[in-house]
Amino acid sequence: MDLSIDVAGLRLRAPTLNASGVLGMSAPLLRRVYDSGAGAVVTKSLGPSSRPGHINPTVVEVDCGLLNAMGLPNPGVAEFLPELRELKREGVPVVASFFASTIPEFVESARALSEAGVDALELNLSCPNIGGEPGMCAADAGSVEKVTSAVVDASTVPIFVKLSPMVAEIAPIAEKAEEAGADAIVAVNTLKAMAIDADFKRPILSNVTGGLSGAAIKPVALRCVWEIAEAVEIPIIGCGGISNGRDAVEFMLAGASVLEIGTAVMKEGFKVYGEINKGIEEYLKEYGFSKVGDIVGLAHGRQ
């Protein structure tokens, strides 16, 4: 069965992508994600200049999930452009995730990345791990609108805006992103959380808190996708605890056109993309649907 789907003008061969942050820091790893069945790949978030990230420990496994505070380590946009060009030469659809602290930096990165030929940009407005800097501007509708509209003006490719679940109401923020010209909403980023080692009597992560991902956040992410789908017309990219075909289908029924899978790949390996595609296909066959798009938003009882 044909699993291809349109998202913001991009035709993807399958509705699964990797979530930013996992496997996203080198062209060969992203190439493997694509070769495993993903419809496109997403880079780890790139900043205007290189960052070493936080000191270890930066990752800890918790019940039903993963907690990480990498601190946005990355080589900087300029340094990563050759890797992006290599992926494009190999025919891999690439979404470049990026972050910045000021509007001029967002604009400069958006220009450089779209000129490098990436297929879309994902604005990471929602990293929970860089205190003191405006990394969490996804919590403020006005900032989301300002940054999104500046980036939309500066770039020639579709803009995906990744939102945080840590807000009282996510739908009005998604509406602001849509008004500012976003082409899709990515819902959602990680939830701020922590772990303590009872023997050492200290927080485990060097950053004390980190972003929680995986099965633990799935119902929260699903609720966010649902609420956003009730509020906007642009496509939604579902992200948060999707581990198998059944999870993927639930997100599509809630309104997601495509899905980002991160934590599950740490446990299942690269084969998770192909397996989730297969699970979606089996569901479509079982219920007599002919294409993926037919189930997007179906749980709302309107289509």
Ligand code: DHB
């Ligand atoms: C990091 C960034 C994120 O956007 C996130 O959700 C979790 C962790 C980081 O690099 O620290």
